[in-house]
Amino acid sequence: MxxxxxxxxxxxxxxxxxxxxxxxxxxxxxxxxxxxxxxxxxxxxxxxxxxxxxxxxxxxxxxxxxxxxxxxxxxxxxxxxxxxxxxxxxxxxxxxxxxxxxxxxxxxxxxxxxxxxxINRVSDWASCLSPAEGFTPEGFQHLSFRFIVGLADRYERNGNSWMLDKQQAGGGSLLNVGIHFIDLISALTAAPITQVSAQARTFRHDVSVDEQAILTCQNAAGQIGMIETGYLYPSTAEDQRDFAFSISHTSSYVRAYADQLYVKGRNEQPGRSATVEFNTDEYYPVxxxxxxxxxxxxxxPIAGLREAEHAIAVLEAAYRSAANGGTPQTVEHAL
Missing domain, CATH: 3.40.50.720 (NAD(P)-binding Rossmann-like Domain)
Known part of the structure; x- marks a missing residue:
């Protein structure tokens, strides 16, 4: 090829x-x-x-x-x-x-x-949340993700300063990293996101994109999700981001941080922990x-332009909400 x-x-x-x-x-x-x-x-x-x-x-x-x-x-x-x-x-x-x-x-x-x-769709940790592991789409009750990456100046250092300009990038942390979890919530629940509310902040006077954002959403099945993003972490090569999530499902409650995934079943049996690769960079060649x-x-494709279109529709609704003080916005869906 x-x-x-x-x-x-x-x-x-x-x-x-x-x-x-x-x-x-x-x-x-x-x-x-x-x-x-x-x-x-x-x-x-x-x-x-x-x-x-x-x-x-x-x-x-x-x-x-x-x-x-x-x-x-x-x-x-x-x-x-x-x-x-x-x-x-x-x-x-x-x-x-x-x-x-x-x-x-x-x-x-x-x-x-x-x-x-x-890339979350091909990750080891997302496979732990699949129907094969008992996580049926309709059983999700709440999904919360936090993904805080390096400071905004990293884009200036690596030749991508345009990422801090809304006219060139379209958005900041919510678009750049939050988009992955918008897609994942839709994929896990097998239902499109229909309504969002968001808040966003920018800290540097010379940056026109969001450096911090929080989005809450509801999908067509009524399930609720939350995504927190930011260009706020003092990242280094060996410690690049703050990534954590917690998920409530009718079968189990899941929480994850660093490289540990903890699953506590609803049957009141002792929970189980597993070491999982949460370095999302590993999944691009996969x-x-x-x-x-x-x-x-x-x-x-496992994810293509239709999935991208849905995620961008959610993001545009989120940015409209943030511009209007967090007022809930309806997501425009593809025909």
Whole structure:
């Protein structure tokens, strides 16, 4: 498989490199609109660094990875879809709901495979919350997630300062990391989120995206969820984030922090603990490999543009709510 990679300065791109070294995978070229890390990755991958996305689009390739600025994603996705080329595109896939809906509709009309790395879906810890483990979709009563990542200045240090500009990024911590848990709540409960209320704060005067946010939501089945996000953690290479969750289900109560998952059954038996990999970075190459297998075997992606569209619809409703003092907002759903 010949792979083209667009805009490798994205902070997630290095996480995919293990999969790009798999047998049968050839990286034919990369681009770097930010002119930050392209030369280094071209040398590491032993491939050509193209001068622009436009030049790379003219190359011969079978599959693409798209890591562009959120404000540029939809246009590039549209070009790839027009050519019928399957691709993986980082969330949020566009700057707003209108853009994401447009490329989703185009991809469906053209029958183009597009996956979106909502990596929680392939995580070990999420598999512990599956129906096979007794967690039926209808049994969830409350789902609460906290995901606090590094300070906003990390984006400036790694060549992605545009992430702090709402006109380029579309949103901040709630969009960037909260989107994963919006998708996960929908996936675990097998029901779309229908109503949200949110609050958000920005601390730096030169940042126009949220550095802290809290979202509460209700889905079509009446189940309630809560997501707390932030660019607030003094992260280091060995200690990057504060990630915790608690879940009430008719079968069990689950709580997790660090690398420990604790499950307490409703039958009043002693709870059980397990050590689980909560470093979400580990699941990006897993998701990419899963995308390639699904494509080869003619299956739909485990998460794609329709799931991204729903998550963006929830986020837009959340930002409307935050702008109106937390007033509940109805989520716009795809037709």
């Amino acid at each position: 010949k792979i083209a990679i667009f805009d490798v300065s994205h902070w997630h791109f290095p996480l995919y490199i293990p999969a790009l070294s798999d047998p049968g995978v050839e990286v034919v070229g990369i681009s770097d609109s930010e002119a930050f890390a392209g030369a280094r990755f071209a040398e590491q991958l032993n491939c050509k660094l193209f001068h622009s996305n436009e030049e790379l689009l003219k190359a011969d390739f079978d599959f693409a990875l798209v890591f562009s600025r959120h404000s540029r994603m939809a246009a590039l996705a549209e070009r790839l879809t027009d050519r019928g080329i399957p691709f993986l595109i980082e969330k949020p896939c566009g700057l707003n709901l209108k853009e994401v809906r447009r490329i989703r509709q185009l991809a469906e009309r053209r029958s183009v495979y597009v996956s979106v790395p909502f 998701f990419l490999r899963r995308s390639w297998v699904d494509l080869a075997e003619g299956r739909a």
